[in-house]
Amino acid sequence: MFERAVAGERRALGRLLTLVERGGPAGDELAEIAHPRAGHCHVVGLTGAPGAGKSTITGRLAAAASAARADDTPGVGVVAIDPSSPITGGAILGDRIRMDEVIDREGTFVRSMATRGSSGGLALAVPGAIRVLDAVAYDPVIIETVGVGQVEVDIAGTADTTVVVVTPGWGDAVQANKAGLLEVADIFVVNKAERPGASDARRDLELMLDLGAHPVEGVPHWRAPILMTTATDGTGIDELWNEVGKHRTWLQETGELENRRQSRDRFEMLGRVDELLGAVGRARAESDHGVRLLGEVKERSMSPAAAASELLNDLLQ
Amino acid sequence: MTDAAAATDGEPLRVILAKLGLDGHDRGLKVVARMLRDAGVEVIYLGLRQTAATIINAAEQEDADAIGLSMHNAGHLTLAPRMVNAVKEAGLDIPVIVGGIIPDEDITELLDKGVAAVLGPGASTDEVIAAIRDSVPS
Ligand SMILES: Nc1nc2c(ncn2[C@@H]2O[C@H](COP(=O)(O)OP(=O)(O)OP(=O)(O)O)[C@@H](O)[C@H]2O)c(=O)[nH]1
Ligand SMILES: [Mg+2]
Numbered sequence: 068m069f070e071r072a073v074a075g076e077r078r079a080l081g082r083l084l085t086l087v088e089r090g091g092p093a094g095d096e097l098a099e100i101a102h103p104r105a106g107h108c109h110v111v112g113l114t115g116a117p118g119a120g121k122s123t124i125t126g127r128l129a130a131a132a133s134a135a136r137a138d139d140t141p142g143v144g145v146v147a148i149d150p151s152s153p154i155t156g157g158a159i160l161g162d163r164i165r166m167d168e169v170i171d172r173e174g175t176f177v178r179s180m181a182t183r184g185s186s187g188g189l190a191l192a193v194p195g196a197i198r199v200l201d202a203v204a205y206d207p208v209i210i211e212t213v214g215v216g217q218v219e220v221d222i223a224g225t226a227d228t229t230v231v232v233v234t235p236g237w238g239d240a241v242q243a244n245k246a247g248l249l250e251v252a253d254i255f256v257v258n259k260a261e262r263p264g265a266s267d268a269r270r271d272l273e274l275m276l277d278l279g280a281h282p283v284e285g286v287p288h289w290r291a292p293i294l295m296t297t298a299t300d301g302t303g304i305d306e307l308w309n310e311v312g313k314h315r316t317w318l319q320e321t322g323e324l325e326n327r328r329q330s331r332d333r334f335e336m337l338g339r340v341d342e343l344l345g346a347v348g349r350a351r352a353e354s355d356h357g358v359r360l361l362g363e364v365k366e367r368s369m370s371p372a373a374a375a376s377e378l379l380n381d382l383l384q
Numbered sequence: 385m386t387d388a389a390a391a392t393d394g395e396p397l398r399v400i401l402a403k404l405g406l407d408g409h410d411r412g413l414k415v416v417a418r419m420l421r422d423a424g425v426e427v428i429y430l431g432l433r434q435t436a437a438t439i440i441n442a443a444e445q446e447d448a449d450a451i452g453l454s455m456h457n458a459g460h461l462t463l464a465p466r467m468v469n470a471v472k473e474a475g476l477d478i479p480v481i482v483g484g485i486i487p488d489e490d491i492t493e494l495l496d497k498g499v500a501a502v503l504g505p506g507a508s509t510d511e512v513i514a515a516i517r518d519s520v521p522s
Contacts, residue, residue, distance in 0.1 A: 078476065081447035089395055156396055157421035161429045163446075167438060177445055181396070181426050 069100050072203050075141060077176065080203060084178050087195040098195060101202035106328075108144070108206035109315050110197055112226030114188060114251075117214030119232040120258035122147060123298035124307070125211045126166030131308040132207055133174030142174030144205030146196050148189055150213050151181040158182075162211055169301070176205060187221030188212035194225060194335055207311075223251035224334055227327060228314045230254045230307075233272070235264030249279040252291045253314050256307060260295035269293050287321035289314065344382070351378050397516060400448045402430035402439050404455075404463045412505075413454045416483060416512075420452075423509050425516075436470035443471070443478055449520045450500075455484035461493060468498035479519035483507070 071079035086093045111128070113121045129143040136142050147162035158181035166177055180190045189212060200208050212222050223229045231252040257268045272293050282288035292310050296303035318324035351357050360377055363369035369377075376383060401417055403410065410432050417427045428446045430439065443451060451471070453464060460482065468480050479500035486494065491502045500519035503512055 077441075078444045078447075081445050085447040151426075152421060155422050155424045157424040158396075158426045159417050159421050159429055160426060160446075163442060164429055164431045167430070167442075172438075172441055177442075179428050179446055183396075 069097070069202075072199075080176060080199070081178070083199050084192075084196055087199055088180065088183070088190070088192040090192070090195075094195065098198060101198045104203075105198045105201035107204070108197070108201040108208050109228065109311075110208050110210065110226045111311055112210045112212065112222035112229045113232060114212040114222045114229065115214065115232030115256075115258075116234070116237065119214065119234050119237075120296075120298045121211045121214060121232050122162040122165035123169065124230075124232060124256065124258060124296060124304070125162070125209050126169040127298055127301050127304040128308055128311075129166065129175045129177075129209060130169055130171050131304055132209075133171045135308075136174055136206075141203065141205055142171075142176070144197075144200035144208040145175060145177040145211070146180055146193060146200075146208065147177065147211040148180050148182060148193070148213050151183050153184075156183070176200065182213060188215055189221050189225060194331075197225070224331060227318060227324060228253045228311055230256055230311070232256045232258050233268055234259045235262045235268050237268060249275065253289065254307070254310050255291055255293040256296050256303075257293065258296045258298050260303065261297045265295060269295065287317075287323055289317055289323075344379070347382070348375070348379060396424055396426045397449045397520070398426045398428060398446060399450045399452055399516060400428045400430060400439060400443055400446065401452045401454070402434040402442075403432045404434055404436070404439075404453060404467065405457065405459055406433060408432060408454075408456055412456065412484075416452070416454065419509050419512065423513050425513075436467050439467065440470055440474045440476070443476060444474070448478060450516050451478055451480045452516075453480060453482050455482055455486065460484065460486060461490055464494055464499050465497040472498075477521055479516075479521075481515060481519060483512075 068079050068082060072083050083097060086097050113125055115121050125145060125147065129145055133142045145166065149158055149160045149162060151158045160179035160181060163177055163179050178196065180192060182190050185191045193210060197208050210222065210226060229251050233255065235257065255272050257265050276291060280290065294303055294307050294310060296307060298304070318327070357378060360369065360374040364371050364374050399420060401413055403413055413431065417429050420427050428442060428448060430442055439451060453467060455464065464480065464482050471478055471480060481501045481503065482494060482499050483503040485505055486502055494502055501515040503515055
């Protein structure tokens, strides 16, 4: 199926992404095949408040990127995330509808994903989905996070270039500062820029960047540019695509790309370590030994922490 | 957490919701979308003015389990079978389910022409979910 996806069969790629979402042995096996072939694509993350225009921008950006692609490449991959209902597990995935209005269908592959219980604005399957799209040569891959009140910081750990979308009247600089914008944004976009207050929003951002700018000697510094867009008619999108390209070049030239990817790999590996150790621990807690230890905790002759250490004793040497 | 809509292997169903053709509004479609979400379905909401081509494109990329079409005009007898044929021609094995106010005599014809199920406006959540589940190939 992987070979069929490489050959450009969209249905096969759609199935592969389902395997990624389901996880388990089939997901792991797929990661095994995809990983050696991945590592080439530029990952762009878009985040911002609900309704800020992330999907419309993503669609436009994908159109700009696919227009610039080489003939022998499949084009642009998009993963758009919407929240799952915590109560029913269902979701309404409504990003695609905005993109379909502006997208070049030939050169774009759009996959909608529900968070399925993940917090932080992403789905657990996002790194795996990027890996598969990357491995079948989609480049760039654009990730749209869930729209949330505060800007989602998790995306910065996943994307090479993080774009933060704000709108006129979205709040003052102090609030934005609190939300941790300064650290995560590589590019700011003031969308709905045709509306009153757009230049105020821009000024607030400038101010905030001035306050927060503490370039350290010897550490490469990138000052996030602020772009004005009207995504509905495409104004400012070419400039945005241009800035993404500049940031990509900057990342490559300064070695920052390697740094970011390494910390991403590390994060993913450690996440899996947590998962595996947790599984071992839970299994052992059910064993006779575990039940005995829990009894000692109940009798107050052992603390829960000591019981946990005892349970994993051989692994903690 | 309800698992009413979980597919047989415990994964949520992924269902495309769309309306074909040029006319109409999407109020009804939105109600159905919410109903399905509340039953645990992942709804890929495409909304109005879709064509068979845009729906097929989405169904492939989203790996959809079913395609739900809302029909509130007289075109259902041509549009729905056309959708069924487009799915077949694309080599997909995805059921097409039609919802809307459909006269009884037309329901038989739609089912004959390959529509997997027809649901009236009064269908309950359980009926809708059962219809989807029964038509999704296992
Ligand atoms: N006036 C104006 N409206 C816009 C602009 N960009 C997007 N919109 C509209 O804003 C609404 C929300 O746009 P989306 O692209 O869905 O926003 P989003 O951030 O993806 O929303 P969520 O995914 O729900 O958080 C839609 O009705 C768009 O048509 C713009 O530049 N100007
Ligand atoms: Mg969106």
